[in-house]
Amino acid sequence: xxxxxxxxxxxxxxxxxRFLLWLAFVGIFLGWGLYxxxxxxxxxxxxxxxxxxxxxxxxxTFDLAxxxxxxxxxxxxxxRYILRIDQLKNIINLTVIIGFLCYSGAMMxxxxxxxxxxxxxxxxxxxNVHSMLTEVIFCITCYCTVLIIEYVPLILENRVLNKNxxxxxxxxxxHVYMPLFAGIGTFLSFFHQGSLGGMYGVLFGxxxxxxxxxxxxxxxxxLFIASAIASGPSFTLLVNKLMELMSGxxxxxxxxxxxMAKISGLLLAFYIFWKILDTWAWANGLLPKAGLTFDQxxxxxxxxxxxxxxxxxxxxxxxxxxxxxxAIRKIHGLMYLAALxxxxxxxxxxxxxxxQTSAHPVMPFDVWNVYIPNWAEWSTSLMIVAYxxxxxxxxxxxxxxxxxxxxLNS
Amino acid sequence: xxxxxxxxxxxxxVDLDKCTGCGACMVACEAENNIAPTTDSSNKLRTLSWMLxxxxxxxxxxxxxxxxxxxRPCMQCGKPSCMTVxxxxxxxxxxxxxxxxxxxxxxxxxxxxxxACPYHARYFNWYDPIWPxxxxxxxxxxxxxxxxxxxxxxxxxxxxxxxxxxxxxxxxRDPLHLExxxxxxxxxxxxxxxxxxxxxxxxxxxxVYKMAHEKYAFRLLERLGTDPQVYYYSKREWVRRQGDxxxxxxxxxxx
Ligand code: SF4
Ligand code: SF4
Numbered sequence: 001x002x003x004x005x006x007x008x009x010x011x012x013x014x015x016x017x018r019f020l021l022w023l024a025f026v027g028i029f030l031g032w033g034l035y036x037x038x039x040x041x042x043x044x045x046x047x048x049x050x051x052x053x054x055x056x057x058x059x060x061t062f063d064l065a066x067x068x069x070x071x072x073x074x075x076x077x078x079x080r081y082i083l084r085i086d087q088l089k090n091i092i093n094l095t096v097i098i099g100f101l102c103y104s105g106a107m108m109x110x111x112x113x114x115x116x117x118x119x120x121x122x123x124x125x126x127x128n129v130h131s132m133l134t135e136v137i138f139c140i141t142c143y144c145t146v147l148i149i150e151y152v153p154l155i156l157e158n159r160v161l162n163k164n165x166x167x168x169x170x171x172x173x174x175h176v177y178m179p180l181f182a183g184i185g186t187f188l189s190f191f192h193q194g195s196l197g198g199m200y201g202v203l204f205g206x207x208x209x210x211x212x213x214x215x216x217x218x219x220x221x222x223l224f225i226a227s228a229i230a231s232g233p234s235f236t237l238l239v240n241k242l243m244e245l246m247s248g249x250x251x252x253x254x255x256x257x258x259x260m261a262k263i264s265g266l267l268l269a270f271y272i273f274w275k276i277l278d279t280w281a282w283a284n285g286l287l288p289k290a291g292l293t294f295d296q297x298x299x300x301x302x303x304x305x306x307x308x309x310x311x312x313x314x315x316x317x318x319x320x321x322x323x324x325x326x327a328i329r330k331i332h333g334l335m336y337l338a339a340l341x342x343x344x345x346x347x348x349x350x351x352x353x354x355x356q357t358s359a360h361p362v363m364p365f366d367v368w369n370v371y372i373p374n375w376a377e378w379s380t381s382l383m384i385v386a387y388x389x390x391x392x393x394x395x396x397x398x399x400x401x402x403x404x405x406x407x408l409n410s
Numbered sequence: 411x412x413x414x415x416x417x418x419x420x421x422x423x424v425d426l427d428k429c430t431g432c433g434a435c436m437v438a439c440e441a442e443n444n445i446a447p448t449t450d451s452s453n454k455l456r457t458l459s460w461m462l463x464x465x466x467x468x469x470x471x472x473x474x475x476x477x478x479x480x481x482r483p484c485m486q487c488g489k490p491s492c493m494t495v496x497x498x499x500x501x502x503x504x505x506x507x508x509x510x511x512x513x514x515x516x517x518x519x520x521x522x523x524x525x526a527c528p529y530h531a532r533y534f535n536w537y538d539p540i541w542p543x544x545x546x547x548x549x550x551x552x553x554x555x556x557x558x559x560x561x562x563x564x565x566x567x568x569x570x571x572x573x574x575x576x577x578x579x580x581x582x583r584d585p586l587h588l589e590x591x592x593x594x595x596x597x598x599x600x601x602x603x604x605x606x607x608x609x610x611x612x613x614x615x616x617x618v619y620k621m622a623h624e625k626y627a628f629r630l631l632e633r634l635g636t637d638p639q640v641y642y643y644s645k646r647e648w649v650r651r652q653g654d655x656x657x658x659x660x661x662x663x664x665x
Pocket of ligand 1: 483484485486487491492493510526527528529530531532563636
């Protein structure tokens with residue numbers, strides 16, 4: 001192995017040939033996505049499947065979904081550094097990397113998604129303090145910076161880099177201040193997760209997404225925070241499992257996994273309780289006030305009621321029970337299934353809140369429209385997944401992410 | 411969000427019983443506002459129709475079948491759902507006349523305003539605008555052309571408002587007290603059937619004031635609370651019913 005000196009001490013990694021083969025596979029998607037991005041940036045958004053009805057489509061769903069799933073980073077950081085649940089140190093590095101990948105990936109998609117990428121900085125320069133999107137722009141960039149600050153010391157832990165005295169001390173100092181960054185990260189995440197929900201909750205002209213609430217925030221503000229912190233730990237578990245399957249190693253001990261599942265389950269139970277209440281209040285209060293009925297909110301297969309029931313029951317109530325009950329959680333197959341359902345539910349939620357909201361005809365004489373993303377949107381979304389896979393693979397190979405790996409595989 | 415009030419409220423009243431759906435308003439709007447011709451307009455969801463004529467039907471079979479045509483400009487909402495959401499303050503409701511403006515060089519093209527507007531009155535520039543050679547000579551000089559990647563919409567031809575004020579000033583009249591016919595948007599001027607009226611909704615002497623206060627006047631989606639500055643008028647109850655989402659049990663306005 002030519003790169004042996006760079007690999008953390010005492011752990012086994014696959015041969016460099018195999019690793020490069022895997023990177024080449026990931027590279028196919030990266031290449032396709034880069035081509036898509038080039039076409040979009042050079043020829044404009046007319047090359048996508050979006051239109052005047054669906055200004056928001058696959059990209060926004062993808063953004064909102066990865067940001068929710070990446071919430072494991074801030075919430076686990078909060079539990080580890082602020083509430084001092086020490087056991088989470090076995091998985092905290094992984095959550096930080098996932099968080100960084102999700103957020104940086106979302107920001108790349110956002111650059112493609114706005115019609116004037118060169119004006120992206122206007123959000124800071126001409127902010128509209130009434131817009132939830134302004135809050136999102138500020139918080140996400142700040143939080144992404146925090147994630148970089150949290151990721152850098154991990155990189156500096158690399159065996160070769162760490163030999164350098166300066167880098168060694170730098171990494172150490174970063175670690176000392178980690179609770180501070182965890183605190184800032186928690187604060188920022190709390191607000192932008194909420195504002196993302198608020199973005200749709202304030203659309204009073206769109207009864208599908210509009211919610212009333214208290215103070216300046218609609219309920220969706222809080223529902224988005226709750227759903228993000230409920231799905232984040234589940235997503236971390238799934239990524240961890242995928243890495244274990246691919247590497248053939250045990251990376252995190254069972255107790256930590258089960259603790260993550262329990263945290264996820266309790267939060268999901270909390271969220272789904274409020275989400276069901278919210279849906280009920282929406283159907284019985286807000287819709288009649290707008291002159292609409294519950295049935296009018298759904299259409300065909302693409303925007304059918306099945307989405308709502310799947311979200312609430314199959315991907316909400318059921319995984320919440322599975323993750324909360326210790327006997328079920330201890331059967332790992334079921335634990336992962338529940339985590340998968342949990343994450344799927346959140347993705348469905350982000351989809352309906354954005355795309356179905358646009359599809360629903362608000363004017364009585366208007367019609368439903370169905371949106372189908374095209375290759376340009378798929379290729380660039382997959383590119384972000386590939387980008388995540390690339391960075392995660394490199395991190396796993398060269399950085400000591402899992403403190404227990406040596407012990408678990410000896 | 412606070413409700414934006416202004417002393418003058420430029421408004422439009424469209425008599426749906428007179429509109430024949432000829433589309434002259436749509437054409438006039440495109441020409442006046444420098445909307446580039448689309449090379450392929452087969453995708454209606456990608457065209458820029460600041461003024462769009464919808465076809466309404468009562469859904470009954472012949473001989474009871476009936477249709478109405480509803481021209482839809484931007485409603486210049488009193489409480490514009492598009493304005494508060496814009497992250498870069500590219501949208502503003504003018505204090506003097508209540509026209510909702512769009513600052514093209516500011517817009518970043520995030521399309522959040524499009525998601526917010528319930529009337530689909532906002533459009534996005536999906537493609538670079540291209541005018542066939544020679545046609546650039548027909549461009550309206552006072553209307554900016556928009557680049558690819560920004561959102562745009564009907565402005566009640568507010569360049570004409572600026573022109574009318576300038577003219578009034580030049581003639582020594584008060585620009586804030588324009589006569590009814592001093593400022594008329596292109597669509598209203600082009601309407602051959604006399605279905606469209608324009609003026610100050612706050613001025614009892616203007617036709618629009620009178621029409622908007624009639625029993626058969628209504629606005630689109632009134633109950634959402636957007637408070638549009640565009641009114642419609644129809645004696646036909648089924649048409650008024652389609653102006654808002656009426657539950658089966660509810661009585662129509664004006665009935
Ligand atoms: S009709 Fe739409 S675009 Fe026009 S002011 Fe109202 S919300 Fe804004
Ligand atoms: S598309 Fe332009 S005008 Fe609309 S919300 Fe975004 S930045 Fe504002």
